[in-house]
Amino acid sequence: MSSPQSQSDQSLLTAIRGSFLDFVDDPFYVAEEDSARYVPDGLLVLEAGKIKAFGDYAELQGKYRDVPTTAYAERLIMPGFIDTHIHYPQTEMIAAYGEQLLEWLDQYVFPTEGKFQDKAYAEKVAEVFLDQLLSNGTTTALVFAAVFPQSVEAFFEAAERRNLCMIAGKVMMDRNAPDYLCDTAESSYQETKDLIQRWHKKGRLRYAVTPRFAITSTDEQLQKAGELLKEFPDVYMHTHISENVNEVAWVKELFPTCKGYLDVYDQAGLVKERCVFAHGVHLTDGEFQRLSEAGSAIAFCPTSNLFLGSGLFKIEQAKSADYPVKVGLGTDVGGGTSFSILQTANEAYKVAQLRQQKLSPFKALFLATLGGARALCLEETLGNFEIGKDADFIVLDPRSTPLMAFRNAPATPATLSALADRIFSLMMMGDDRAVQSTYILGKLIYER
């Protein structure tokens, strides 16, 4: 177009030139070459924080030649990573020694989360946590706060200042935890409702009703959580499921009339779209099927599942063609051992290998971007470079350490197969150093 209108609009545009990779479909169900979109020399045009145009530089340059353009040579630009399960109050207790899930909660997690009654403390940790996310290329996350409403306030305030799309919620927990961390069914309902009214859909923020897990919630509290989902049909639900065999056994004791772990949540109306279950290591075939029917999602957290000795997630079963479940990657810090989604993909690959499965780099990076956006029902605005979506993206450096520079030639990969090798090395060897820049709504917010 060359109307005066579009001419004047161009003064508000900026652009990024470089190599781009995103996904337009799910490589678990279509051929990888049909799912991945690789533009070796591309142009991403931005307007008011959104994607205005995207494609080959050669095709777009004529139209946008006067737009101020930042060029990244020998880099790979991708949509921001999406972390579908993480606990911000556990930032400081990452890598706590020696226990599996239930003992680890008692010994390390609960005492740490107790500190988040102090809002000033929560504010400080929220800043460190968001710095960590952004320096690792994670632009959106589904986040556990602590049981205290002020811990949610602190988190949302910090995320709002940075214009981040974040989903979070106050932990609901009314039993099997220290008194200083317990709410009640009624108080958790009321506090959650207040927080939803204050924060849900405020700018880019979203609320998740967050019962910790079936062990620490009475049936009454789970029912209250279900009521909240009915009252506010577009909020999220975020909890844990079937992470550890002892946990699964305890849930069966606590809910003897339920058919299984997922059924505990199902009976409370917590298995539907926008419901995200972390782990699912020990889910049964019937439970995968039910999650598929319900449109619920699983957060696959490999570094955590290995660190806590929880077990090996069955990615190929979750992503089966017969009853596909939405899956994203989760770091699960502090059960996970790294904020890096690249390192998380490294261990996802290893979990798959131990199960004689191959998790290709395209599949892994799909889970980290568009797959995560779909798991969080955010694919309308996030996950790839479709025109109109929010411009949250990252610039990756495949030669960010001496060893990676030795392994990976400077040349831009010309083919999808050469790119596959490059991005596999990024996910196996890359860490926060591989993230050169992070952009939020088209603005550079982090640079290494």
Added chain:
Amino acid sequence: MSSPQSQSDQSLLTAIRGSFLDFVDDPFYVAEEDSARYVPDGLLVLEAGKIKAFGDYAELQGKYRDVPTTAYAERLIMPGFIDTHIHYPQTEMIAAYGEQLLEWLDQYVFPTEGKFQDKAYAEKVAEVFLDQLLSNGTTTALVFAAVFPQSVEAFFEAAERRNLCMIAGKVMMDRNAPDYLCDTAESSYQETKDLIQRWHKKGRLRYAVTPRFAITSTDEQLQKAGELLKEFPDVYMHTHISENVNEVAWVKELFPTCKGYLDVYDQAGLVKERCVFAHGVHLTDGEFQRLSEAGSAIAFCPTSNLFLGSGLFKIEQAKSADYPVKVGLGTDVGGGTSFSILQTANEAYKVAQLRQQKLSPFKALFLATLGGARALCLEETLGNFEIGKDADFIVLDPRSTPLMAFRNAPATPATLSALADRIFSLMMMGDDRAVQSTYILGKLIYER
């Protein structure tokens, strides 16, 4: 002493002041507090590349007050890490996608190792490889070269220039590999013999007779390897064993009269002291017992075992009190995904967790230092700060990333229990960045 003699000697001394951790015994068999030696404010006095004195600064300062001293505040000084299994020609193909052991060898390893016929190429990679080891705090390694004698020459020349204690050998491989990589039983015998005569015990270098594994060596070649061990009783033997279930099955087909995989090597005289077997993931109880009796060692390579989907090494069985086997950690680059022994310890912990075992940070760092030295029969000269040993040591920074700095207070841990938490975070979160300095024979050879 205050004789004129000792006064004049002091002009040749240097010293390091800081917090020191080493091991004086094996924490798998004695209490951890009896195995670990922690000196929060210590002095290490060096003379001619060896340790002259070591202890509390308060006790030693009077005697060595005029010795030029480098002080490291808020750091942890440890003996250099020992990598008991690694392939230098595979440096460039680290993180190769998608295969398990046997297919991975065919598709990636063999073509890469073919390049090492060119000595100039081998020299270039040897330099990169040694840079990687030193920047990761690894000061000694047991190293596979390629089948070509010149690949060993290139490696030893590079190691000699840096005064490193390295053990390496030419691969022996006379079947089930591409022609361009195969030697013969006779040529491998002769070439190995020549290399032993040229390099074994030249300065700090040692030779390892290196049949790749039973699949790629005829019985004739294994017998020749056994002959070499008889002719040169103080050389090493370095090979692979029981890494992958398909490999184990193939060995049984190839050697139908042997009782098992280890027995193949045993019948050739390759199971004794100074014999190091990489992996051993699928060893039987009887095989562990035989390794114990023979004084042989296992290199535990967790990042590789996970990356290639080989399985979970049974560390508690190898380190049982009934028939203890010497064990060290191996990165196994390029089957392993990192040169970092810290990252290797991270995944060793995860492998143990998946098996419901706890690998404490003291146990892991024992394996990385004194345990590795014992596995390589180098404990007379390496592995801890005993007086008279070679002064190969490293300076670790427990606050080397923003996240580690947030998790770990600057204060020096006052107790062994506080130290345990600190070093656990180092092994779970640390990488090459945690290695601030590497000293070889008392000289600073690498600084971050």
